[in-house]
Amino acid sequence: MPRVTVTVDGVAYEEEVEPRLLLVHFLRDRLGRTGTPVGCDTGNCGSCTVMLDGRSAKSCSVLAVQADGSDVVTVEGLASGGELHPMQRAFHEEHALQCGYCTPGMIMAAIDLLRDDPDPSEEAVRQGLKGNLCRCTGYCTIVRAVRRGARAMSGEPPGETAGETAGETAGETAGETAGEPVGEGVAAP
Amino acid sequence: MTEQLDAGLVARRIAESDQVGEPRNPAEGREVGRARRRREDARLITGRTRWTDNIQFPGMLHVAFLRSPMAHARLTRVDVSAALAMPGVVAAFSGRDFDGEQGSLPCAWPVSEDVVIPDHPPMAVDRVRYVGEAVACVVATDRYKAADALEAIEADYEPLEAVLDMTEALADGAPAVHEAGNQAFTWKFSGGDAGAAFRDAPVVIDRTYVQQRLIPTAMEPRAVVAAPEGEGFTLYSATQIPHILRVMLALTTGIPEHLLRVVAPDVGGGFGSKLQVTAEEVLGLLLARRLGRPVKWTESRSEGNLTVHHGRDQIQRISLAAERDGRIRGVRVDLLADMGAYLMLVTPGVPLLGAFMYNGIYKMDAYDFTCTGVFTTKMPTDAYRGAGRPEATFAIERAVDELAAELDLDPVEVRRRNWISREEFPYTTVAGLTYDSGDYEAATERALALLGYDKLRAEQADRRERRDPVQLGIGVSTYTEMCGLAPSRVLGSLSYGAGGWEHATVRLLPTGKVEVVTGTSPHGQGHETSWSQIAADALGVPFEDVSVLHGDTAVSPRGMDTYGSRSLVVGGVAVLAACEKVKEKAKRLAAHLLEAADDDIEFADGVFRVRGTGLGGAGRTVQELALAAFAAHDLPDGFEPRLDADATFDPENFSFPHGTHLCAVEVDTETGTVAIRSYVAVDDVGRVVNPLIVEGQVHGGIAQGIGQALFEEAVYDPEGNLLTTTMADYLIPSAADLPDFVTDRTETPATSNPLGVKGVGEAGTIASTPAVVNAVVDALRPYGVHDVPMPCTPERVWRVLARSGASADRAGAVRRDENDGGAQ
């Protein structure tokens, strides 16, 4: 059986694997790194996204043997020293997850997206994340989170609250949509 | 090596940074109404989640199922012997091997006297009735080896004719799915005199709509781990219903209920699809019992698309009688509902949940409903987000738009002329439900303003005038739903097999911290956060001092679980009720310690004081009382040394969230492409515990409803093979397919529960499908289009336009309709 050497979240592993073993199953079943889930069997959902040598990859579409000699970072390795990665924090702050199943992949894909476009527009985030599916959120809060994470990663203060972000992106007719109570004038008598 | 994560530290840091946001209304309490960020997130964003598939036990085996490739066949032979010789294989079984042991998968909703509930063995024995039905299984040392060995199993089939079309299934001489025939049940209901309403009606709208079959597609595939433990078994399952599942599994497998523990660990979405008692759960338990070892089964997505129950699949004929001024006289509905091959947990009940909703938010004199459940050789259908109510809302909201078009009235105006006005609540509808509260005017006015309705209508008129190949359509959807599946008495009268109450336990621990045990079973809804907010306010303790336990029948022994937008409306209220009971006990203890009469004690901000002594007066905090109860040194006579309480809540009525959703689409008449330009939702879900969570539920619901309107359809070929087995074929919306949603709320509290809450889980899905389709049809009305079947894909839109002769005579069509369009 082939032998692979990989670093996962900073820990070096050397293992014998079947040539057909998928990287995601290697991570989950062999190394016990279960933070990265599997959502499909056709490479469509993105739940399994990890960083492979610094770029995002769907770990269900990579064989463990192909990762030989690579550095893998999963959602479990993002936080350091008890501090969340700014993108993790942004997902929490914008309520960008419900069941959380898509979240590990979504966070990894978002971080990768920012490497190419550190200050993405709403549209750029939507296009950039179309390989990551979420059934719970409707994506609005994910888009907000990615843009908030981008600001935090570029050193800008997060500045706006969720409500303000929504107002900004929803155009002139939009009301506040989150994070704040609806104004008095709106509530029914 | 990077520093390893200290989960506790991260959680604390998150909590510190979350000290934001003022309480909504200090008089109402500090927590309820506040946009609390979720405490669940810490584990979910760091990959420390407990999905069922993460579970590993020493000696655990993996199960794989061989599934029928035939839609309908006699299963003449299954031979697993070659599989047994494969590497790593520990056991392999066919359906016959479980004869006498596997029982029948339960249907808990025998809706009518005439209902036919066919035997439904978890593993087929001599007949298969849909593609994907399990016919054999392999148990091996890892999941790859189990999958390999499936290929060595030999199964022989004698094909029978597939039954795919509901109308053909009911015709004389149709091949029978079950011995008793293809009709599962008929169910009729009426209010008022529909004959009179339709007789000489000035306007009758008569339409047929197809609710296509959908695949719920929770992102976490199903997974089951069954483990022998002590004298009994523990079943871990990605389920929405650990409590119901435990009862049902005990009844199905004969494993005594008290020796069966069911755990729903973190569950990655459900949307009704995990409201089920599945073949894999039953067989997993039987295998663990037979082999004496823990077994795991995790489905692949393509296996899931085949075998997770599907949703919708109805043909709806709706007729609406009206006056020429647009006032509705009555509605008739004739429904065919595809059950698929068997009746699963609540399969036949789903269309009935819609039966009381076809009158929508409108006043009318008469209503007539008939439903026929039909067996076909497809995957069974069952609850999918909204369950019956999205279908009903779609039909009435589409028909009301057709009425508006027929009368050349603005669709909002027709609704205004018919809806229950704010002064008329409580209002008993023609379907017999009493809507307790609502304000359709306020929600609609707000939605119109947020969308900029008048401006968009002007632009629409302009585009029609210019014969713009990209036409603008505006869709309106006003909805209400019977929500918070509850009143046990009502559910009983509908022949449902269980009650609708919910349970909570609240315990003050000796150090003053609080444990809330809930019978709800969240899978993304954030109950740990919302229930903490409710308990923190009720007991006057910090949010951080509360923890919420759920999803394990050993921890939370009583409950009715999570579905039907019921959790807050029933379960959240049960938490409040348990807190009130704890407070009553605490008050007695405080009176004793303060040497006052019980009635002289008042409670504010977490402190019990003698009335009239003011804030400076002597008092006992909740925490002090918790310790005093634990120490038990000085208790009133007969006082048990604990401050905890159980409560159940069973409301007298459903709750009725409502709202107005508006959607503007651009339809390219040359390519058929539909693009959503803006989407506005104003919902009234009563009082709001956590606005962040409410907004998230609305967003996700809208996205799923848009999925039905534009993208999603489970397609079977003429032989009964499912063609949409992957996420490349069954298209759920991606971020690039959806716009930003503009959401807002009005707030008329529910009167049926002390929190005033109405439920929000299904609202978005119910409202958005008709809003989008109404918009698409609205864009195309100048072309003589009155309907576009769902999903409104570019191909479908293009075909509808081609049939309407639009491409040949677009200019003429637009000109003809100039006076129709843009009615204000």
Ligand code: FES
């Ligand atoms: S698991 Fe779906 S893309 Fe990898």
Ligand code: FES
């Ligand atoms: S949060 Fe559930 S799938 Fe994205």
